Amino acid sequence: MGDAEFDRTDVVIVGSGFGALATATAKKLGKAGTPFVLISETTEHLFQPLLYQVATGVISPGEIAPSVRAILAKYPNADVRLGRVVDVDPEANTVVYEAAGKRHTLGYKHLVAATGARQAYFGRDEFADLTFALKTVDDAEKLRRQIIRCFEEAHITTDPELRKNLLSFIVVGAGPTGVELAGQIKELAQRYFAESIGNINAADVTVTLVEGADKVLPPFGGKLSDYSKESLEKAGVDVVLNTMVTDIDEHGATLSTPSTEETRRLTAETIIWSAGIQANDFAGVLAERTGCDTVRGGRLLVDNDFTVGRADNIYAIGDMVTLDNLPAQSPFAMQGGRHVAKMILGKIPAGTPFQYRDKGSMAIINRFRAITRVGKVELTGFIAWVLWLAVHLVYLVGFRNRYIAVMSWCGSFLGHRRPHFYYAQTAEPVPAGNESAAVAEEPAAEDTPDVEREPAPAIA
Known part of the structure; x- marks a missing residue:
């Protein structure tokens, strides 16, 4: 694997998410001087739960994606490298990563994999090209541009059918991301665009939330799921349960309800996919090299101490693994990282089983509405909403990020501003013959040949 001579370090951490940073900054690992190398495909630590706020203009990308190097700057024993780990040799205790167009080999005593997960499409990978996901900053910015484009084009079009489709949004999956996005898009229509675009009101905007289970936010269940559904419907979101999306094209989706054998088509220019996750590629490499079993979505079935397959010095944590059906959320990743560290x-014996501490679950629905469960205590409404804001503020890295987030939330939730909505049309010439239908056309002379009309270029 690579060159005969290569660097070595005590600990190699792969990834830059919650689990990776929890491992790196755990007591003693970072502070006691244990040498470690963190390898990541990106230079930032992404606060993924707030991506939907980037997509809807509440927060800027920089506030939820601080530099990993800046976070670890106070640890002189930390070495952050931008690269993509592509192979591992458990016998030689080495990893191979690609960086700057070359392959590099790095030796380790302990390897911690925390590469997270990406969107799963359940065997319909073609849906990825037809829908919008929300797993990266690029995803969020792409979706933000699409939302603004749809409202701007709906503002000027004279085609009623096109206008209807531009203002129709389908969200697939009623987990936290789906619920938050559906609520925020409808809120955009009610509070932002209704104020800034005179000929569009909330009633013109259709948001449909589709879920295959029989409830919204299935992990919560009971009155919390019921409250979430009622809150979304009061806000104007069309909630469709017990229904699967069986087909998607550029202008809509086909829905199927198995219990009634009903099939129907919804037209929309924007379909957002937030149903299910799949482990990133490095999980498959680890499974092959260590003999670790995998479950649906390629997630690693790790031992109860997070070791992987036959290797006793390779650990995997976070969304890329499954353990005791624990939720694929940031607390699981962070607690797993600290346990491994x-x-x-040697603060606890090798092989010590992980014990998850459930600190509660929460999800925001829309402005002033959220749900929270801590033990047997369940909260809904404004109190839960404030608690959600406070908890997520604590998890944001850096005082400046917290300060900016508070200012952005005040402007967006208390006022009508979306401080991070900006958009520019791509500077491409419009083909001749594509004049708006709003401009009267003069009759063509009998000897004038027909002009072939081309579709208008897409706006980026």
């Missing part, structure tokens, strides 16, 4: 440092 303790074992690496």
Whole structure:
């Protein structure tokens, strides 16, 4: 694997999410001087739960994606490298990563994999090219541009059918991301665009939330799921349960309800996919090299101490793994990272089973409405909403990021501003013959040949 001579370090951490940083900054690992190298495909630590706020103009990308190097700057034993890990040799205790167009080999005593997950399409990978996801900053910015484009084009078009489709949004999956996006898009129509675009009101905008289960936010269940559904419907979101999306094209989706055998088509220019996750590619490499079993979505079935397959010094944590059906959320990743760090440092014996501490679950629905469960205590409404804001503020890295987030939330939730909505039309010439239908056309002379009309270029 690579060159005969290569660097070595005590710990290699792969990834830059919650699990990776929890491992790196755990007590003693970062502070006691244990040498470690963190390898990541991106230079930022992404606060993924707030991506939907980037997509809807509440927060700028920079506030939820601080530099990993800046976060770890206070640890002189930390070495951050931009690269993509492509192979591992458990016998030689080495990893191979690609960076700057070359392959590099790095030796380790302990390897911690925390590469997260991407969107899953359940065997219909072609849906990825027809829908919008929300797993990266690029995803969020792409969706933001699409939302603004749809409203801007709807503002000027004279085609009623096109206008209807531009103002129709389908969100697939009623987990936290789907619920938050559906609520925010409808809120945009009610509070932002209704104020800034005179000929569009909330009633013109259709948001449909489609879920295959029989409830919104299935992990919560009970009155919390019921409250979420009622809140969304009061806001004007069309909630469709027990229904699967069986087909998608550029202008809509086909829905199927197995219980009634009903099939129907919804037209929309924007379809957002937030149903299910799939482990990133490095999980497959680890499974092959260590003999680790995988479950649906390629997630690693790790041992109860997070070790992977036959290797006792390779750990995997976070969304790329499954353990005791624990939720694929940031608390699981962070607690897993700290547990692994303790074992690496000998603070607890190697092989110590992980014990998850459930600190509660929460989800925001829309302005002033959220749900929270802590133990047996369940909260809904404004109190839960404030608690959601407070908890997510704590998890944001850096004082400046927290300050900016508070200012952005005040402007967006208390006022009518969306401080990070900006958009520019691509500077491409419009083909001749594509004049708006709003401009009267003069009759063509009998000897004038027909002009072939081309579709208007897409607006980026």
